[in-house]
Amino acid sequence: MTAPVYDVVVIGGGIVGAACAAECSAEGLRVAIVEAKMIGGGATAAGMGHLVVMDDSEAQFALTRYSQLLWEDVREELPGEVEYDACGTIWVAADEEEMGEVERKQRFYSERGVAVEVLDARALAEAEPNLRAGLVGGLRVAGDSVIYPPCAAQFFVDRALQRGAALFVGKAVQEITLDGVRLRDGSVISAGVIVNAAGSWSPSLTAGVDVKKRKGHLVITDRYPQFLRHQLVELGYLKSAHSLTADSVAFNIQPRRTGQLLIGSSRQYEVNDTTVETGILSRMLSRAIEYLPGLGKLSSLRAWTGFRAATPDKLPLIGPAVAQPRLYLATGHEGLGITTSLGTAKLLVDQIVNRTPKIDVAPYLPSRVPAHG
Amino acid sequence: MAETVRLVINGVEVTMPAGSMVSAAIMKTGTSVFRRSVTGEPRGPLCGMGLCFECRVTIDGEAHCRSCQTVCHDGMDVRTDE
Numbered sequence: 455m456t457a458p459v460y461d462v463v464v465i466g467g468g469i470v471g472a473a474c475a476a477e478c479s480a481e482g483l484r485v486a487i488v489e490a491k492m493i494g495g496g497a498t499a500a501g502m503g504h505l506v507v508m509d510d511s512e513a514q515f516a517l518t519r520y521s522q523l524l525w526e527d528v529r530e531e532l533p534g535e536v537e538y539d540a541c542g543t544i545w546v547a548a549d550e551e552e553m554g555e556v557e558r559k560q561r562f563y564s565e566r567g568v569a570v571e572v573l574d575a576r577a578l579a580e581a582e583p584n585l586r587a588g589l590v591g592g593l594r595v596a597g598d599s600v601i602y603p604p605c606a607a608q609f610f611v612d613r614a615l616q617r618g619a620a621l622f623v624g625k626a627v628q629e630i631t632l633d634g635v636r637l638r639d640g641s642v643i644s645a646g647v648i649v650n651a652a653g654s655w656s657p658s659l660t661a662g663v664d665v666k667k668r669k670g671h672l673v674i675t676d677r678y679p680q681f682l683r684h685q686l687v688e689l690g691y692l693k694s695a696h697s698l699t700a701d702s703v704a705f706n707i708q709p710r711r712t713g714q715l716l717i718g719s720s721r722q723y724e725v726n727d728t729t730v731e732t733g734i735l736s737r738m739l740s741r742a743i744e745y746l747p748g749l750g751k752l753s754s755l756r757a758w759t760g761f762r763a764a765t766p767d768k769l770p771l772i773g774p775a776v777a778q779p780r781l782y783l784a785t786g787h788e789g790l791g792i793t794t795s796l797g798t799a800k801l802l803v804d805q806i807v808n809r810t811p812k813i814d815v816a817p818y819l820p821s822r823v824p825a826h827g
Numbered sequence: 828m829a830e831t832v833r834l835v836i837n838g839v840e841v842t843m844p845a846g847s848m849v850s851a852a853i854m855k856t857g858t859s860v861f862r863r864s865v866t867g868e869p870r871g872p873l874c875g876m877g878l879c880f881e882c883r884v885t886i887d888g889e890a891h892c893r894s895c896q897t898v899c900h901d902g903m904d905v906r907t908d909e
Contacts, residue, residue, distance in 0.1 A: 676891045677865075677890075677891075678890055678891075706877070712865065751889060752891075753891050
């Protein structure tokens with residue numbers, strides 16, 4: 455058997471694969487990236503690009519916080535088209551119960567060193583004058599920010615290329631073999647380590663990966679500078695986004711550097727086509743208009759969809775695959791892959807080179823979930 | 828219905844026959860730059876039938892209104908090139 459041409463072959467040129475490739479190449483590894491369609495064209499292009507610290511679980515907090523700090527480190531190097539905007543998040547409370555959630559979040563984040571600020575009804579109205587009257591308050595997380603993910607993915611691919619990586623775009627992987635990947639055109643890329651970063655498509659290449667497609671819709675408006683200042687997310691989001699079965703919508707909107715508004719979000723299981731569905735789209739927009747009545751008069755330019763890679767416990771899979779030790783997974787990032795791509799890349803490389811990671815990897819190891827047939 | 832309507836375009840009062848489109852009123856003022864593209868290039872009406880979106884202006888504070896599809900009314904405040 456001849457020596458492999460590459461140390462690592464990364465399957466998937468989404469933001470997770472791109473970040474992993476950049477990190478592997480920074481480590482001095484010889485990297486190949488294989489992308490079936492286009493860089494950053496899958497879930498990366500259907501993510502909002504909200505770099506957000508989350509508190510759903512300790513493990514989710516650890517990875518989002520670690521990743522957010524990595525984004526801060528790289529921020530100055532990001533090209534203009536990545537549209538980094540430190541707009542912050544406001545979690546919006548519509549009733550007293552949700553205000554209780556604001557207080558819980560305030561304690562959680564403060565105890566862990568994340569700067570947050572509780573807003574009462576008046577402060578919320580001052581921060582976002584286009585929100586409807588009658589909201590109870592909110593929590594401002596000033597350190598959260600927004601990027602344009604496809605260009606960020608391209609930036610990390612370019613970094614990998616500058617460090618000598620090879621890029622195979624328009625090449626679909628037929629199968630993962632013991633010593634690399636076989637492409638659909640019959641050619642073979644041999645590598646010491648294979649990384650499956652194919653997002654919601656990862657189970658089609660690695661049997662037993664418990665990742666399901668979770669469809670989402672997005673709408674982008676024309677340019678309305680000043681309409682919105684922060685990314686706004688309703689706290690009802692916590693109830694709807696975590697349901698593992700029912701279709702759901704939630705108010706989630708962000709201002710773009712262009713003055714445009716990016717409106718989410720919807721979540722659907724068991725839907726495998728990319729069609730924009732008017733039923734759930736109109737539910738999603740109605741929800742947004744409930745919070746921002748003025749939104750109804752604005753013009754939208756485009757609606758599109760994508761698939762989150764969802765896992766049963768809402769944490770990504772980062773580390774050796776159960777069945778094959780030289781195969782690593784970097785998938786299952788659900789709605790947080792833009793944020794957690796950078797932490798994922800660090801944790802992946804640390805495991806490949808056998809170095810102790812900065813945060814505990816145990817919650818993200820693929821071996822934590824039982825493999826399915 | 829009045830024979831004419833009076834509206835204000837970029838602070839200048841304009842009188843138009845009732846039923847006129849805002850795009851016509853703007854052109855009457857000699858303005859050709861209705862809006863700017865993302866890169867700052869001047870834009871004005873192209874199709875005149877609501878499809879190209881090049882004639883967008885701000886009407887009564889509402890941005891991105893198609894002037895070729897909006898009928899002038901009394902007291903309307905129109906701003907171009909914003």
